[in-house]
Amino acid sequence: MKALTWQGRRDVRVEDVPDPRIEEPTDAIVRITSTAICGSDLHLYEVLGPYLKPGDVLGHEPMGIVEEVGTGVTRLKPGDRVVVPFNIACGSCWMCDRQLYAQCETTQVTAEGKGAALFGYTSLHGSVPGGQAEYLRVPHAQFGPIKVPQTGPDERWLYLSDILPTAWQAVKYADTPPGGTLAVFGLGPVGQFCARIGRHLGAGRVIGLDLVPERLEMARRHGVETLDVSQLDDVPGALIDLVDGRGPDAVIDAVGMEAHGSTSGKLAQTAAGLVPDRLAD
Known part of the structure; x- marks a missing residue:
């Protein structure tokens, strides 16, 4: 499939990458029909480069049509139209029970001291392939994706993924x-x-x-x-x-x-983006 990949600082390219497949019973495969570009994608273009590797698939504001579901996914079926939220949450841990989904204990990236895993957003958040692609594997699809009506343009629903x-x-x-x-x-x-x-x-x-x-x-x-x-x-x-x-x-x-227009802030961001990977790690 085609996907938008990070290749280096200020270098993103549409490349051929392997199609995603079901890996866990709670996975779903979604054929992406629309995906937005977020302001936070600018961080990947610049300052967060040390936490990406060439070929990482970007994007965290997608929607599309369910193509396949794992055996543990009962609330979705092929053909459903869904919006996929940025954060990946299980829906049943202590944090999720309290609606603190961005801190899901099942997907927390504890090695980096971060909260829930995120689509397309660096090793700090799990290195999960993102949604600026033709297809997306959605972990914990028994909880995360939001079913929306089959009617209306994608723009009517897409912004539920993150920005709204x-x-x-x-x-x-x-x-x-x-x-x-x-x-x-x-x-x-x-x-x-x-x-x-x-x-x-x-x-x-x-x-x-x-x-x-x-x-x-x-x-x-x-x-x-x-x-x-x-x-x-x-x-x-x-x-x-x-x-x-x-x-x-x-x-x-x-x-x-x-x-923000701060010269010193811009200098700090640029310098951080040039840090060698071995130091960033």
């Missing part, structure tokens, strides 16, 4: 009081979701901050107040002035580490 839950969780954690004010720094994809979800969940005002005109305009189209930070000398002061001299009730940082 990421934004939803950020808004829930921000805990804006009903009718309160939420500020969202960064109006890229996650920030746009946060702003709209904030309105949906009852924030009285949502203020989005960015410096890209198209992003600011998109937010305004969806009822979000905006601040163009490129036109401000004092961003905190402008926010305070906008909200009765006291500032917003809650703030979400959705800028992302590659976009």
